[in-house]
Amino acid sequence: MRSFSYVDAYSVEEAVSALGRFGAKARINAGGTDLMGLLKDEYLPTYPEVLVNVKNIPGLDSVSEEGELLRIGALARLSELGRSPLLLERYPALAEAAYAVASPQIRNVATLAGNLCQDVRCAYYRYPAQVGGAIGCARKHNGPCLAVKGDNRYHAIMGGRKCFAVCPSDTAVALAAFDASLTVIGPHGEHSIPIADFYTPLAHRLKHGELVIRIEVPAVSLPHQRFFKFALRRPIDFAIVSVAVVASVEDGVCSDVRIALGAIAPGPVRATEAEEFLRGKPINDETASAASELALGGVKPLGRNGYKVAIAKSLVKRGLLGEGGNLLKE
């Protein structure tokens, strides 16, 4: 691993000041579970020279409902979110998504903002420098995308342009179903980015010097909530496809529904046509099947990842019908 300097920030102002001072050489370190892999494997063309540790900033790990908003501090640990009484009661799909991440050890140190800002898992991109040299590609701005003609089993089936890596974050999927936004602070003050706009095919939208300080979720009363994740290895693995369904059903009729899909595109995808179709209808086998077809309507699989379409349809249907396992109760 290359050497780096380490700066402890004890307030948001200190973190912003340190990030401003070191510019593109600096990188925020939260739980470090993703960042340390990058530093060890040296897969990027350039490396952070300064890590700005934000874990000592007080007050950035709280979870509270204030008026019409659920506010989650950027440093809230995934393990805390998975067992938060407030989330379990009012936002169980988010608690499920946090609980679905990695292993207990990783969830104990990984933060929500780190989970949302983690780097992609494409095997070409992450190929370690120590094993024959890092591989160049479009995301690194030093070559073409190798996944297009290569092994693209785990890549995007929609929304990819130049890069076809998928957003690996489980929590992003549930947050997309809740219309969440990220509150970001930087040298020019504070602003908010809807999660739907946060991911682009080549990166996320944070600029150098910016720090996520919290995630805001409009308070909802949508009691039917499900998060499902299909992965190859059950105990610890990234999603092949994941789905969050959040709905309200009154007298057997769907009054509101949000469906978000993960691991199929550069960011979480809302199935808006399917949502529109379901409003005012009963949710049954027939409408859930039709909605799952609509949800996957615009997909363009690559050569080896067409299998994801069938899995995604099945997860949407199960999420709507409330079928299948609930991770937190198993």
Ligand SMILES: Cc1cc2nc3c(=O)[nH]c(=O)nc-3n(C[C@H](O)[C@H](O)[C@H](O)COP(=O)(O)OP(=O)(O)OC[C@H]3O[C@@H](n4cnc5c(N)ncnc54)[C@H](O)[C@@H]3O)c2cc1C
């Ligand atoms: C073995 C393994 C299995 C995994 N499985 C899953 C999985 O199933 N599902 C899943 O979703 N994830 C999975 N992950 C990824 C894991 O969830 C992330 O590594 C973790 O959530 C990152 O959080 P962190 O606090 O450790 O972030 P760090 O590693 O500290 O940071 C990650 C990135 O986010 C940036 N960052 C951190 N905090 C902020 C902030 N406040 N503002 C702006 N930028 C910030 C950092 O600069 C860095 O670029 C897995 C990781 C491992 C190692």
Ligand code: SF4
């Ligand atoms: S999918 Fe993206 S990260 Fe992977 S090789 Fe292509 S450009 Fe690089």
